[in-house]
Amino acid sequence: MATFLRFPSPTTIPRDGSFLSSSLVPLQNPSSHSFLPSFSSIPAPDAHRLCLKAQAASGAVHGHSDRNVSDLVERPWKTNDARLVLEDGSIWRAKSFGASGTQVGEVVFNTSLTGYQEILTDPSYAGQFVLMTNPHIGNTGVNPDDEESRQCFLAGLVIRSLSICTSNWRCRESLGEYLAKRNIMGIYDVDTRAITRRLRQDGSLIGVLSTEESLTDEHLLDLARKWKIVGVDLITGVSCDAPYEWIEKTNTEWEFNKECSHSENFHVVAYDFGIKHNILRRLAAYGCRITVVPSTWPASETLNLKPDGVLFSNGPGDPAAVPYAVQTVKEIIGKVPVFGICMGHQLIGQALGGRTFKMKFGHHGGNHPVGNHVNGRVEISAQNHNYAVDPASLPAGVEVTHRNLNDNSCAGLACRELNLISLQYHPESSPGPHDSDPAFKEFIQLMKANKA
Numbered sequence: 001m002a003t004f005l006r007f008p009s010p011t012t013i014p015r016d017g018s019f020l021s022s023s024l025v026p027l028q029n030p031s032s033h034s035f036l037p038s039f040s041s042i043p044a045p046d047a048h049r050l051c052l053k054a055q056a057a058s059g060a061v062h063g064h065s066d067r068n069v070s071d072l073v074e075r076p077w078k079t080n081d082a083r084l085v086l087e088d089g090s091i092w093r094a095k096s097f098g099a100s101g102t103q104v105g106e107v108v109f110n111t112s113l114t115g116y117q118e119i120l121t122d123p124s125y126a127g128q129f130v131l132m133t134n135p136h137i138g139n140t141g142v143n144p145d146d147e148e149s150r151q152c153f154l155a156g157l158v159i160r161s162l163s164i165c166t167s168n169w170r171c172r173e174s175l176g177e178y179l180a181k182r183n184i185m186g187i188y189d190v191d192t193r194a195i196t197r198r199l200r201q202d203g204s205l206i207g208v209l210s211t212e213e214s215l216t217d218e219h220l221l222d223l224a225r226k227w228k229i230v231g232v233d234l235i236t237g238v239s240c241d242a243p244y245e246w247i248e249k250t251n252t253e254w255e256f257n258k259e260c261s262h263s264e265n266f267h268v269v270a271y272d273f274g275i276k277h278n279i280l281r282r283l284a285a286y287g288c289r290i291t292v293v294p295s296t297w298p299a300s301e302t303l304n305l306k307p308d309g310v311l312f313s314n315g316p317g318d319p320a321a322v323p324y325a326v327q328t329v330k331e332i333i334g335k336v337p338v339f340g341i342c343m344g345h346q347l348i349g350q351a352l353g354g355r356t357f358k359m360k361f362g363h364h365g366g367n368h369p370v371g372n373h374v375n376g377r378v379e380i381s382a383q384n385h386n387y388a389v390d391p392a393s394l395p396a397g398v399e400v401t402h403r404n405l406n407d408n409s410c411a412g413l414a415c416r417e418l419n420l421i422s423l424q425y426h427p428e429s430s431p432g433p434h435d436s437d438p439a440f441k442e443f444i445q446l447m448k449a450n451k452a
């Protein structure tokens with residue numbers, strides 16, 4: 001006779017708030033069965049505060065248990081001790097790793113098969129929970145070389161299966177230890193496919209991740225529904241505080257592009273809106289001397305440095321929420337060659353008079369096909385963005401040079417007159433395929449032609 005396994009499905013709280021009088025909703029805290037708290041008794045959260053509360057795990061996780069088993073003796077295996085409550089009212093029970101506490105963020109899914117450490121340290125994920133669609137994560141551990149920034153800025157990590165061991169010659173630490181030290185929450189043993197299908201159907205959703213048993217489902221749902229990411233400046237929280245020089249280039253052992261010329265020596269000012277280190281390493285590999293400046297660095301100061309070119313980096317959040325950065329871009333374009341990557345591309349789009357908009361669930365992964373209309377080739381690219389430039393809003397003279405072949409959205413711009421190129425995706429590819437690396441060479445050529 002067949003044996004049926006029961007998989008946990010999410011419990012759901014209706015959007016209309018009818019749970020206040022409903023007895024259908026299972027309560028989080030078994031000891032408070034008789035009354036659901038009313039909203040009036042819940043303190044209003046600060047809608048723009050990213051981190052509600054998260055402290056490194058104390059290690060004593062076994063005692064936190066599934067509902068209905070909290071009175072049992074400690075188990076030798078880990079039981080569900082975390083909840084992910086989405087703004088659509090679904091509640092996903094899971095096991096925690098890394099830090100514990102309560103954290104709110106926007107859930108996005110990433111389709112990269114490898115490179116979780118580069119993803120964890122990509123500052124563009126600030127304010128977001130990254131759900132990895134690849135079910136098996138953690139098997140290569142973490143190492144000192146794959147960091148893309150000084151810390152993890154994302155809100156948390158959601159995975160299907162956490163590897164029980166690590167096996168890689170570069171591994172120095174397990175993923176769980178790494179996240180705990182960096183105060184980042186993670187959950188595993190959750191149905192990531194079901195959540196991804198929900199995100200694809202309904203679009204990105206705000207969620208709250210919590211290991212705190214004392215907080216009710218309704219309270220967490222309320223937090224999710226009140227929190228906003230659109231219209232919030234997230235760049236300020238991730239940019240550097242003061243200018244600095246960057247010298248490290250791609251390690252010769254890892255250099256994949258023999259065409260890199262170290263003979264040129266162009267000075268590039270790189271705006272740090274949340275810059276990934278590999279952008280800097282690739283520019284250095286192409287022979288650039290780089291001054292990295294904070295997001296608020298005045299355009300006049302940049303122009304005083306007489307750079308050969310300016311790079312506008314990737315960065316988190318809504319490009320329409322940072323008008324000061326758009327203004328800086330406006331004051332620089334046309335004066336020196338510029339290259340924009342992701343957020344930088346979106347800011348350039350706005351500075352040219354265009355509009356950016358929020359996509360349904362964005363592009364996050366290492367396997368997005370892009371049509372390069374300049375050379376007629378297809379590049380498999382690394383992507384991470386939720387916003388895009390509306391090509392119809394751009395003025396004459398601005399060319400859409402690249403399109404995402406999954407949805408035909410704008411993936412690259414150029415304005416020959418202004419010596420400007422930009423990409424919506426990640427030519428630095430960390431992680432990701434290296435197909436788009438020649439974009440750095442194109443920038444070098446713009447600077448070369450301009451100098452000549």
Ligand SMILES: NC(=O)CC[C@H](N)C(=O)O
Pocket residue numbers: 124313314315316317318319341342343344384385386387388
């Ligand atoms: N990687 C990035 O620069 C992301 C840009 C922007 N924050 C977006 O989500 O679209």
